[in-house]
Amino acid sequence: MSRADPFADTRDGDETRVALMEATYEALSKHGYADLTIERIGEAFGKSPSLIYHHYDSKDALLVDFLEFMLDRFESDVALDDGDRADAQLQALLDHALADPIDDDRYAMTSAITELRAQAPHDETYREHFTRSDRFFHDRITGIIERGIDQGLFREVDPDRTAEMLLVTINGAMTERVTTTKEATTRDVREELDAYVRARLLADEQP
Amino acid sequence: MSRADPFADTRDGDETRVALMEATYEALSKHGYADLTIERIGEAFGKSPSLIYHHYDSKDALLVDFLEFMLDRFESDVALDDGDRADAQLQALLDHALADPIDDDRYAMTSAITELRAQAPHDETYREHFTRSDRFFHDRITGIIERGIDQGLFREVDPDRTAEMLLVTINGAMTERVTTTKEATTRDVREELDAYVRARLLADEQP
Numbered sequence: 001m002s003r004a005d006p007f008a009d010t011r012d013g014d015e016t017r018v019a020l021m022e023a024t025y026e027a028l029s030k031h032g033y034a035d036l037t038i039e040r041i042g043e044a045f046g047k048s049p050s051l052i053y054h055h056y057d058s059k060d061a062l063l064v065d066f067l068e069f070m071l072d073r074f075e076s077d078v079a080l081d082d083g084d085r086a087d088a089q090l091q092a093l094l095d096h097a098l099a100d101p102i103d104d105d106r107y108a109m110t111s112a113i114t115e116l117r118a119q120a121p122h123d124e125t126y127r128e129h130f131t132r133s134d135r136f137f138h139d140r141i142t143g144i145i146e147r148g149i150d151q152g153l154f155r156e157v158d159p160d161r162t163a164e165m166l167l168v169t170i171n172g173a174m175t176e177r178v179t180t181t182k183e184a185t186t187r188d189v190r191e192e193l194d195a196y197v198r199a200r201l202l203a204d205e206q207p
Numbered sequence: 208m209s210r211a212d213p214f215a216d217t218r219d220g221d222e223t224r225v226a227l228m229e230a231t232y233e234a235l236s237k238h239g240y241a242d243l244t245i246e247r248i249g250e251a252f253g254k255s256p257s258l259i260y261h262h263y264d265s266k267d268a269l270l271v272d273f274l275e276f277m278l279d280r281f282e283s284d285v286a287l288d289d290g291d292r293a294d295a296q297l298q299a300l301l302d303h304a305l306a307d308p309i310d311d312d313r314y315a316m317t318s319a320i321t322e323l324r325a326q327a328p329h330d331e332t333y334r335e336h337f338t339r340s341d342r343f344f345h346d347r348i349t350g351i352i353e354r355g356i357d358q359g360l361f362r363e364v365d366p367d368r369t370a371e372m373l374l375v376t377i378n379g380a381m382t383e384r385v386t387t388t389k390e391a392t393t394r395d396v397r398e399e400l401d402a403y404v405r406a407r408l409l410a411d412e413q414p
């Protein structure tokens with residue numbers, strides 16, 4: 001069965017798929033990965049688990065499809081305006097990624113993503129997804145940095161290298177938030193990243 | 208039962224505990240968290256699983272004790288020499304944390320730690336461990352930065368904030384390595400961290 005349209009054999013296939021994805025999101029936020037079952041997704045879906053098993057072999061097959069679905073939506077939703085100032089775009093990206101505090105829904109989803117990513121070391125399909133996902137965010141940041149250099153706002157840094165460091169720092173901070181009770185982590189990282197941007201990137205700043 | 212000495216009722220309790228911890232390390236490296244069972248740890252231990260169940264209620268209780276055991280050892284093993292130059296200490300820490308390439312054993316252990324950390328969002332004992340562990344590494348880095356300022360090698364940065372960013376960046380890079388197939392991540396992060404250290408920390412550098 002094609003991943004792209006697992007409900008092609010149902011009427012209103014897309015609507016059914018979207019409804020299942022929403023139910024998966026709801027069940028994942030509520031129960032977390034470890035306690036998630038197809039049965040619980042079926043409850044949120046309001047349909048029999050057997051319908052889900054008809055389309056997916058396992059919880060993990062459904063969850064990887066869910067991750068891809070979310071990334072597809074994100075990719076098409078957040079087209080950047082090339083005309084905007086790159087420094088403002090970078091700040092907006094950091095504001096969103098390192099928002100503090102975050103609400104319960106986002107905390108639950110960050111926890112779930114942390115648990116899903118931890119499947120990647122022993123599961124190739126998860127590894128492929130997080131490779132694609134991290135490449136997308138990496139390329140997004142690289143694009144902002146290249147534009148900032150073109151606009152004369154940023155110094156002539158290596159865009160790939162800079163993007164990679166920003167990406168793993170953001171991912172590390174998000175993981176830290178949901179796996180420890182340390183306080184002020186996100187705020188400290190955000191403030192130090194701002195200092196890093198001033199010292200390394202901004203063309204008109206003296207560190 | 209006290210976590211500090213779970214084999215107090217056996218003769219040579221410490222030796223038995225060390226042997227079980229070594230068996231846990233071996234089984235965890237070999238099977239990863241998801242496929243690890245008390246039975247498999249028993250195989251590596253060369254003893255009946257029932258002996259392990261006598262001391263630990265579950266796989267997770269044993270694994271948290273294993274993480275604490277490893278951190279205790281690490282804390283006592285790696286006392287820093289306060290007389291060393293802080294800039295060299297920081298480079299040595301980054302050399303170790305972001306070594307590239309790493310051998311199969313270390314790759315397997317990094318994968319296992321990633322999987323164990325992902326238990327923290329829904330398991331308080333894991334969250335307590337990773338809080339303690341991250342505080343230890345945070346304080347270790349903070350100490351190096353404070354010493355570097357005292358030695359006149361580093362600028363008057365905020366040591367806590369700088370340490371927090373370095374810690375989450377290192378953790379993020381280690382996670383990236385075992386959860387994606389992206390290439391050059393660790394090398395790029397290391398090179399950009401070196402540039403960050405020059406731009407933000409080193410007192411005699413112009414960025």
